[in-house]
Amino acid sequence: MIITLEGTTSAKISAELVRVRQSAGSPAQGMVLTLIIVCDESEFPSALEASMAAGHEHPSRILLVVTAAGRNAGLDAEVHIGEGTPGEVVVIRMRGAVATHPASVIRPLLLPDSPVVIWWPGKAAHNRAADELAQLAMRRMTDAAAFPRPLAALKDRARDYIAGDTDLSWTRLTPWRALLAAALDQYPAKIKSVSIESERNNPSADLLAAWLRTQLKVQVTGKVSDGPGLTAVRLSTAAGDIAITRPDGLLASYAVPGQPERLVALKRRNFTELLSEELRRMDPDQVYERTVKSLLNGEPKSASKPAAKKSAAKKATTRTRTAAKKTRTTAGSRS
Amino acid sequence: MLVIFGVTGDLSSKKLMPAVYDLANRGLLPPGFALVGFARRDWAHQDFAHVVHTAVKEHARTPFREEVWQQLSEGIRFVPGEIGNEESFNHLAETIADLDEARGTGGNHAFYLSIPPGLFQTVVDQLRSHGLAEQHPGRWSRVVIEKPFGHDLASARELNRIVLSVFPSSSVFRIDHYLGKETVQNVLALRFANELFEPVWNNNYVDHVQITMAEDIGIGGRAGYFDGIGIARDVIQNHLLQLLALTAMEEPNSFEASQLRAEKQKVLAAARPPKRMDLCTARGQYAGGWAGGEKVKGYLEEDRIPPDSRTETYAAIRLDIDNRRWAGVPFYLRTGKRLARRVTEIALGFKSAPHLPFAKTDTEELGYNAVVLRIQPDEGVTLRFGAKVPGTQMEIRDVNMDFAYGEAFTESSPEAYERLILDVLLGDPPLFPQHEEVELSWEILDPVLDYWADLPEQPQLYEPGSWGPKIAEDMLARDGFSWRRP
Numbered sequence: 001m002i003i004t005l006e007g008t009t010s011a012k013i014s015a016e017l018v019r020v021r022q023s024a025g026s027p028a029q030g031m032v033l034t035l036i037i038v039c040d041e042s043e044f045p046s047a048l049e050a051s052m053a054a055g056h057e058h059p060s061r062i063l064l065v066v067t068a069a070g071r072n073a074g075l076d077a078e079v080h081i082g083e084g085t086p087g088e089v090v091v092i093r094m095r096g097a098v099a100t101h102p103a104s105v106i107r108p109l110l111l112p113d114s115p116v117v118i119w120w121p122g123k124a125a126h127n128r129a130a131d132e133l134a135q136l137a138m139r140r141m142t143d144a145a146a147f148p149r150p151l152a153a154l155k156d157r158a159r160d161y162i163a164g165d166t167d168l169s170w171t172r173l174t175p176w177r178a179l180l181a182a183a184l185d186q187y188p189a190k191i192k193s194v195s196i197e198s199e200r201n202n203p204s205a206d207l208l209a210a211w212l213r214t215q216l217k218v219q220v221t222g223k224v225s226d227g228p229g230l231t232a233v234r235l236s237t238a239a240g241d242i243a244i245t246r247p248d249g250l251l252a253s254y255a256v257p258g259q260p261e262r263l264v265a266l267k268r269r270n271f272t273e274l275l276s277e278e279l280r281r282m283d284p285d286q287v288y289e290r291t292v293k294s295l296l297n298g299e300p301k302s303a304s305k306p307a308a309k310k311s312a313a314k315k316a317t318t319r320t321r322t323a324a325k326k327t328r329t330t331a332g333s334r335s
Numbered sequence: 336m337l338v339i340f341g342v343t344g345d346l347s348s349k350k351l352m353p354a355v356y357d358l359a360n361r362g363l364l365p366p367g368f369a370l371v372g373f374a375r376r377d378w379a380h381q382d383f384a385h386v387v388h389t390a391v392k393e394h395a396r397t398p399f400r401e402e403v404w405q406q407l408s409e410g411i412r413f414v415p416g417e418i419g420n421e422e423s424f425n426h427l428a429e430t431i432a433d434l435d436e437a438r439g440t441g442g443n444h445a446f447y448l449s450i451p452p453g454l455f456q457t458v459v460d461q462l463r464s465h466g467l468a469e470q471h472p473g474r475w476s477r478v479v480i481e482k483p484f485g486h487d488l489a490s491a492r493e494l495n496r497i498v499l500s501v502f503p504s505s506s507v508f509r510i511d512h513y514l515g516k517e518t519v520q521n522v523l524a525l526r527f528a529n530e531l532f533e534p535v536w537n538n539n540y541v542d543h544v545q546i547t548m549a550e551d552i553g554i555g556g557r558a559g560y561f562d563g564i565g566i567a568r569d570v571i572q573n574h575l576l577q578l579l580a581l582t583a584m585e586e587p588n589s590f591e592a593s594q595l596r597a598e599k600q601k602v603l604a605a606a607r608p609p610k611r612m613d614l615c616t617a618r619g620q621y622a623g624g625w626a627g628g629e630k631v632k633g634y635l636e637e638d639r640i641p642p643d644s645r646t647e648t649y650a651a652i653r654l655d656i657d658n659r660r661w662a663g664v665p666f667y668l669r670t671g672k673r674l675a676r677r678v679t680e681i682a683l684g685f686k687s688a689p690h691l692p693f694a695k696t697d698t699e700e701l702g703y704n705a706v707v708l709r710i711q712p713d714e715g716v717t718l719r720f721g722a723k724v725p726g727t728q729m730e731i732r733d734v735n736m737d738f739a740y741g742e743a744f745t746e747s748s749p750e751a752y753e754r755l756i757l758d759v760l761l762g763d764p765p766l767f768p769q770h771e772e773v774e775l776s777w778e779i780l781d782p783v784l785d786y787w788a789d790l791p792e793q794p795q796l797y798e799p800g801s802w803g804p805k806i807a808e809d810m811l812a813r814d815g816f817s818w819r820r821p
Contacts, residue, residue, distance in 0.1 A: 010627035010800075011551050014676065018713045022739070032734055057725070075628040094628070101625035104800045108551060108627055108676040112707075113719065113819045114735060115700070280724050282732060283699040 003079040010108040013077050017088060017109075020081050031087045033060045033279065034111045036118040036133060038102075041066060043122040048091070050121070050271035055086030058279045061111050062089045065102055065133070070095035075105060103132035115139065115282045119275065122146045134162075141278055143168040150203035151295075158292040163284040169203035170288045171274045175266055176208060176230065179244055179254065187256045189237035194220040196234075199227030208233065211291045229268055336410075336431065336440040337756070340418070340458055341449035342372035342383075345556075346481075351447070352387050353394040354752035359407050360397040363757060367438040369410035373427060376415055383413030410438050418450070418457050428465045442474035445759050449481065452494055459501045468501045479508045479759055482573045484768075486564060487784065488777035495770040508759050508767050517754065518710050521740065522581045522681075523590065525708065525716060532706065533586075535685070537660045542686045542703070543814070544666045546578050547821050548710075549674035551627060551800070554648070558639040567618070567650040567784060570670040574679075576603065576776045577768060578710070579666055582681050583656055596769055603775040605658045606666070612786040614813060618794040619649035619804030621673040626800030631673065633799070647794045648672045651807040652783055653814075665814060669807065673799040678821045679710035697729045705819075715739035 003016060021027070035055075039047045044066055051062045073096035080089040090109065094102060110116055118137035123146055134140055144167050147153035157167055184191075194212050198205035208230065209220040216235075225231040228249040235242040239257040244264070246252035252266035337355065339347055358364050372383050388408070392399055412430050416423020435442055444467065448458060459478070462468040468476055478498060485491030498507055526532060535541070548570055554561045561569065580599040583606075587594040609615030623633030634640060634648050649671030656666065685704040698721070707717040716738045724730040758767075768776075797804040802818060811817055 009629055011677065015712070021713070030734070030736075032732070073630075097630070098625070098628050104625035105628040107800055110675075110820060112717070112735070112821050113702075113705075114733065280726055280728070281700075281730055283696060 001080070001082050003081075005077045005079070008075055008077050010105050013079065013090060013092070014108055016079050017081075017090070020079065024082060031059050031061055031111055031114070033058060033115040033117055033282075034063065034109075035060045035279070036063045036065060036106060036116065036137065038065045038067070038118065038120050038133060039122055041068070044091075046271070047119075047121045048089070050275055051119075052086065052089065053272035054275040054279060055089075057276045059087040060279075061087055061109070063106060063109055064089070064091045065106065066091065066093045067099040067102060068093070068095050069099070073097040073099075101132070103136055106133060106136060110136065117141065117279060117282075121271070137164070139164045139166065139278070139282055139284075141166050141168060141171075141275075144203035145169050150201050151206050154203050154206060154292060155295055158296050161289060161293060163289070165292075166278055166285050166288055167203070167207070167292070168271075168274050168278070170207050170285075170291070171278055172204045172229075172269065173208050173211070174277065175269075176233065176244070177211065179252075179264060179266070180212075180233065180235070180242075183235075183242050183244070183254070183256055187237075187242060187259075189239065189242075189257075191216050191218055191235045191237055191242075193218055193236050194234065195223060195232075195236075196220065196230070197223045197225040197232040198230045200224050202227075202229060205230055206295065207291055210294045211287070214290060214294045336369040336371065336434060336438075336444050337447060337760075338371040338373065338427075338431070338444060339447045339449055340373050342413075343374045343376060344449050347372075347449050348386065348390040349394050350752045351449070351756070352390040353396070354756055356387075356391040356395045356403070356407060357397045358753050358757060360395070360400060360403045361753075363753075364407075364760075365440075366406070367410070367440050368407070369412065369434045369438045369440055370407070371427070371430060371434070372411075372413045373416065373423075374413075375417060376413075378413050378415055380411065380413050384408050384411045387411060410434065418454055418461070424461045424465050428467060431467065442471065443476075443760075445477045445479060447479040447759075452480075452483070452485065452490075455480070455494060456497045459497055463501045470503065470506065475506065475762060476502070477506045477508060477759060477762070478502050479510055481510050483564065483568055484509055484573065484773045485777065486568055488774060488781050491770075491773050491777050495773070499770065504769065507770070508755075509769075509773065510755050510767065517751075518714065519581060521714065522578075522708060526582075527586050536683075538662060538664045540685050541664055541683050543664060543684045543816050544579075544582065545682045545684065545819055546575050546582070546666065546668045546680075547682070547819070548574060548578075548670045548679040549676060549802075549821065550670075550672050551674060551677045553621065553631060553673050553799075554634070554637055554640075558637055562640050562644055562646050565618075565646045565650070565784075566648055566670055566672060567652075567780060567787075571650055571652065571668055572776050572780050573768070573773075575668045575670060576606075576779065577772075578679075578681055579603075579606065579654065579668065580772070582683075582708075583661055583666070585660070596772065599768075600771055600775060602656060602658070603772060603779065605661075606654045606656045606779055608779055608782050609653050609655065612783060615653040615810065616783050616786065617649075617651040617804060617807035617810045618647035618787055619671065619797045619807065620644075620646070620794040621648050621671075621799050622796040624799045626673055626675075631799050633796075634672075643793075645790075645793055647787065649674075649794070649797060649803050649807070651803065651810060653810070654779065665816075667811060667816075667818075669803065669818070671797075671803050675800050675802055676821065677712065680821050681708040681710070682706070682819050682821075684816070684819075693729060693731065698731050700733070701731050702733045707819075713739055 005012060005016060035051060037047050037051055048064060055062060075098050076093045078091040092105060116137045117139040118133055119141040121143060142157060144150040144153040196205050196209050205222060209222055213220045231247055232245040237257060243255045244252050246266050249268045252264045253261050254264045255261045339351060355370060414427045414430050416426060434440060446462060448455060470476060485494045580602050584598040584602040587598045620634045623631060623636055635642050635644060651669035654666045683706045687703055691698050701721045705719040709715045709717060718736045719733055721731045722734045724732050795804040795806045
């Protein structure tokens with residue numbers, strides 16, 4: 001059922017939600033969170049689709065906020081409920097002066113005392129310190145891949161990081177990180193250097209490089225390939241490379257020195273899967289925080305001090321193991 | 336027969352008259368029912384009937400039916416006049432006598448005082464001197480008064496003295512229209528019909544209680560009434576303290592009026608305001624800005640509000656109840672205008688489990704268990720507990736399990752009024768607060784009001800459409816809690 005409300009207010013939208021629920025015989029509600037999605041008209045259809053699909057795993061109240069400039073203030077809403085809609089979906093279109101105060105509209109519509117998650121599928125996330133919607137949420141998801149200069153976008157995210165932030169380009173890495181951590185678990189060798197191959201302007205590759213650099217304390221080099229996305233990660237050890245290569249975006253080959261090469265399904269995932277994964281955990285992702293912040297440090301300076309390098313390498317092995325373990329507890333199980 | 340004083344008021348046309356019609360429509364009014372309006376207007380009976388007709392058509396909840404209206408309109412009378420005028424009351428007494436004769440009302444009269452408390456004395460004296468307040472066997476004469484029941488303990492006592500000087504205690508009905516009878520009965524049923532909740536309904540398991548009544552609107556056209564009174568007098572004194580009493584009281588021996596009142600009085604007598612008023616109370620005033628998608632005025636910019644008014648539009652206080660069941664459990668009461676959402680609820684927060692056999696990260700997002708009695712809108716009960724998030728990992732998060740009563744007995748719903756009017760006609764007062772309860776409530780609130788009156792500064796401003804001023808958050812944070820988002 002879709003109910004359209006024009007020239008409305010938050011109070012009327014809430015009243016409509018209650019009314020519709022009551023007319024359906026007040027079925028038991030199991031909604032676990034409120035998901036706010038901020039997008040523009042062009043991103044709207046795919047965002048709606050992805051969120052509805054994710055809603056099947058996490059029944060939620062989904063508030064799609066579509067803002068537009070305009071001379072006249074206006075607020076329209078569409079309430080979607082029942083008929084295959086998981087939970088409740090409200091599309092809220094704001095124009096003019098209302099659009100500059102979106103939190104005033106959204107705050108009354110949040111579910112009582114449950115987590116609030118906000119997702120900017122596109123370029124809407126500019127300066128989040130000043131974004132009043134961001135402050136309503138305990139988890140904030142952005143997607144650097146939607147920006148023309150993804151690395152710059154990630155650095156912006158690092159600068160205005162608040163506990164609870166994540167970027168979907170980081171979420172995309174989860175299976176890669178799980179696989180790398182598993183490889184080092186199986187083959188705990190000293191890593192000398194790392195090389196990553198990916199499409200040009202791939203933020204996930206930047207984050208993976210930063211992660212490996214901070215966890216292993218080694219040089220990480222990047223190479224541009226034809227894609228799609230990440231195509232290969234090679235960790236070089238004395239006995240040869242630990243290599244994961246995925247030329248087609250679907251199936252990867254996994255090679256560890258002294259063991260036969262194996263195939264691993266490593267499909268590029270769609271928004272629904274990424275969203276479902278992120279919604280599973282509501283605590284801040286500390287590994288992401290460390291990683292994205294390290295992007296601001298530039299290259300590690302230890303390369304110029306050979307004496308320090310040795311001990312760093314020694315530490316790296318132990319770090320690798322803790323890193324691997326960490327990945328398993330905080331991220332490995334996410335994939 | 337229902338006689339309404341102040342019949343030209345908003346409340347009368349929006350709530351009372353439609354409720355009377357709805358009752359008639361449901362067949363709950365006796366055939367001889369008569370409605371008499373009294374006000375300072377130069378109206379004839381037909382004019383008044385026309386006003387009632389319009390009010391009914393606009394605000395009644397049940398469909399308009401001509402034959403019901405026919406039945407009702409035959410008993411509608413209007414008496415123009417001044418409250419202080421002898422002549423007017425003679426006229427009123429005549430009208431009532433005529434109706435008793437013509438409609439066979441059996442001499443049963445209910446006087447609804449929808450007028451400022453300052454005029455009570457005059458009206459009550461007039462009723463007495465014209466013999467309208469006399470109690471005869473087999474007939475009844477009742478008086479209905481509305482909140483506010485005074486503005487502090489002294490004035491409440493005075494008001495009670497005035498009313499009780501003429502009407503016996505059992506004939507005085509104090510209407511708190513926020514507290515529909517249905518709600519009260521629901522709370523009582525949940526607490527005392529179940530074995531599930533009673534064992535944990537005490538300080539062994541509950542660590543704090545939050546009672547909230549939030550409105551998303553401003554003061555609207557009530558400037559004259561509201562300014563100088565403030566929301567604590569308007570809401571905490573009656574509504575929130577009644578909810579507190581229902582939540583915290585012991586089990587009554589039966590649901591007889593006297594038993595129920597005894598328990599409510601006991602718990603109100605045990606409740607006390609905190610010693611450190613500066614740490615345990617908070618007040619605020621709404622600023623201008625955007626709320627709910629509309630641009631709204633700040634309290635001081637509202638019409639007919641003096642620009643330096645210190646009247647609070649948000650109030651939060653902590654109360655402690657000194658008895659075996661509740662010692663050590665703080666009760667936090669908050670109410671405000673222009674908050675994010677219109678909602679009334681009682682939330683019992685439970686202590687955390689003594690030991691959690693999980694890794695710290697597994698339970699990082701686990702809050703506290705709660706039983707929430709939702710009063711309005713969407714009346715029901717919510718249980719909040721931790722559950723595992725589906726998947727291979729062990730992540731525990733809070734989930735809500737909701738039960739809805741289905742039909743909304745909301746604050747603005749005339750349905751609440753229908754029940755109230757019906758109870759007055761039937762003489763069924765158990766849920767109306769008696770004067771002892773009113774006085775006990777003022778005893779709790781007076782020290783807080785006095786403390787606020789002495790403060791030199793303005794109440795703290797809060798953003799419209801938010802959940803109140805910062806100072807209220809700090810108040811809970813000091814005790815290690817935080818306000819729920821209701």
